[in-house]
Every structure is written in structure tokens, then in C-alpha cells.
Amino acid sequence: MAPDACDADIRILGTREAMAAGSVATARQLTEALAFTRPDPAYIDLEMVRPPLQPALRRMLAQRHGVFPDRYLLTLHQAIVAGAGCVIINGQAGPTLLRESALELLAREGSPPGFEKTADASLRRTLPLTRHFPEPCLLLKRGWSSNPAHWLVEQAAALALLARHHASPAKDIIVSRVTSPTLLDTMYDVLATILPGARLHHLPDDEAWSFDTLDYLEPTHIPPMAKSDPALQALRHAMLSVGAQPRLTERRLFIFQQPGARVMANEARLAQAAQSRGFVGIETARYTATELAALFANAEAIVGAKSPSMAFSIFAPPGCKLMLLSPGNFIDPFFWDTASRLGQAYAETFARAEGNASATRYIMPETKLAAMLDHVLGV
Secondary structure (H helix, E strand, O other), X not given: OOOOOOOOOEEEEOHHHHHHOOOOOEEEEEEOOEEEEOOOOOEEEOOOOOHHHHHHHHHHHOOOEEEEOOEEEEEEEEEEEEOOOEEEEEEOOEEEEEHHHHHHHHHHHOOOOOEEEOOOOOEEEOXXXXXXXXXXXXXXXXXOOOOHHHHHHHHHHHHHHHHHOOOOOOOEEEEEOOOOHHHHHXXXXXXXXXXXXXXXXXXXXXXXXXXXEEEEEEOOOEOOOEXXXXXXXXXXXXXXXXXXXXXXXXXXXEEOOOOOOOEEOOHHHHXXXXXXXXXXXXXXXXXXHHHHHHHHHOOOEEEEEOOXXXXXXHHOOOOOEEEEEEEOOOOOOHHHHHHHHOOOEEEEEEEOOOOOOOOOEEOOOHHHHHHHHHHHHOO
């Protein structure tokens, strides 16, 4: 393919359809379908959730049973990764976008950024090809991968699962281009722990790269919230087996937010209130990923704003109590799913918040924190 060519007439196919059409070189099954159950939250207070959002949240919380499907490692030849991780393959069926690689983007926008719809309802890639890899590569990028919580729980977990199965020989790893120094440090720390000697390549969202051979694990997760149990367990094993010792021995953790678009304005005051219940404040940016894994592995209770810093709760033990302080316009039950998979008790309370959930400032009433702590921990 010429370096400046853009694919046209791209069909969208599910992975199984693409496999049947002969567009996938090889497909190795790593895990079988696994049924799961999410228990009811140990505590949830919806009083200050914005009224228009309450029905949607109740519907999500009613999704207590599901099945995470078989997972396959696909080896693709002459593949392209465009933008936010959209995978295009060229096989017997012609240019094909693997639906699973763009699931969130297709659901939200109809066509992913960097693509446009054509008259016959197929797609045309508009992003230029800027780089080619002759060496085998592994893709660990998709929509939302620049979010530290999604990268850790989904992409790092996928890497750990592949390493446990010795499934991919690739030492060149394709990830998001990120601006957060903390996420970059996490990426390199995780990579050094799980796959020493591997190299990270950061694909910008406004470019497309081509590959002679690309390994791709699918599905990564099932939107909006289903994660893979075996992958989470593989990540826990990989990060905790290095034997890092926590710098603190306290077992009740108040997790401070890192700077971001969502701000719990009275966080310092809430941390003081939690301190009277035996909680110690933790600024995650002061620790490496392996240190945080060891710190959370010793926790009996964790409380803090619903933020990417809470993603390290996946290393907390079964029975740990995970309690979130959330703005009432941000209802994503991401952490309910991870806590359920790992046998942790989940609790959440909301504060009044208006406007865009991606950028909001809110004040959590101290009475809301106290009520949740009293209920979950006991007076």
C-alpha cells in the first residue's frame, strides 16, 4: 500500500465475520466465555444524581448478570491502526474495519474520528499513513485509552493476560500518545514489570500507522462496563508477584484526586473527616505503579472521588470496601464492575453537580460521606 493512500469503501465487520471471510491470518483462543454476576452495591445514595440521569443509572445497576465472551488473539497481516485504535484489515473481503476495535466510537458518533461515511454507508479513512512497522507489533490502544483508569484496567490487563499465556512474541507495543506524566510513568512501570525489554510506540489520534504483522487481543471489554476476569487476575498476579513493599502500613486509604477536569472542591476537608475514622490520605502521583499495587493490596477500605486514581483498587483484596464520592452528573458504574469481579464491596454517594460531566466542580456534603462510612464500616 502506498504510504499516502487512504482506504475507501471500508466495510464494518465483527471479528467472527472477518474470521469467516478469511481476513484474519490466525486466531488463537486464550479464554473461554465466562458468566458473571454483579452483587448489589453495599450502599448507594442517588438523591443528588441529576433527575434526567437517574433512570439510566438504575438500568445499569439492574444489569447484574452477563457473559464475557471468548477472547482471541488475532494475528493480522498488512493491517492499519487509525486514530483512537481503529483496526483496518485488508483481506478477501477488501478493506474492513473490525467493529470491536471502534465499538464505543461507533455507538457515539456513527463513524469514528478520522473516518467519513460514503454514499453506500461504508467508510473512508481520512487520516494519513505516517509510519510503517515491518517488525511484529502488539496493539494496546483503543478509544478512552488515554484515560489512566481505562488503560490500567483494560490495556495493561490485556498485556498481563498475553504474557501469562506466552501468546504474543511482539516486543513493540502500540499505545496512545498521552500528555499525562503520571500515566506515562504507569505505562513504563507496568511494561518493565510484565514484559521487560519491550518498546512503547505512541500513536497520535490524528495519524494512521501500517503494520506487516499486528497482534490484537479482542474483545478488550464490553461497553459500557464489562471487564475480563482472567485479565484482571493476570494483572494482579504480575504486579503483586514482584514483591514490592508498601511505604505505608495503614489499611484505610483516602485517595486524593490528581489534577483533572473533575474537581471535588472540598476534598481536603473530607480527608480530615475521614482521618477520624482511621483513613490516611494517599497522593497516587508520589508512588510508582508497583508501589501503588502493593499499597492497595493491603487495604481494608478505600474512599475517594470517582477518578482515575481509584483504578488501583483492582489490586485491593477480596472483601475490601470501595467507597466513591461522585458528582451527580457522572454516573458511569465503571468501578462497580471491577469491584464485583474481584469480590470487593462497592458503595457510592453523589453530590449535586450541573453541566458537562467531563468537566465539573462539585462539593460533596460531609453528611453524605459520614452516612456512607457509617453504613459500610459500622458506626
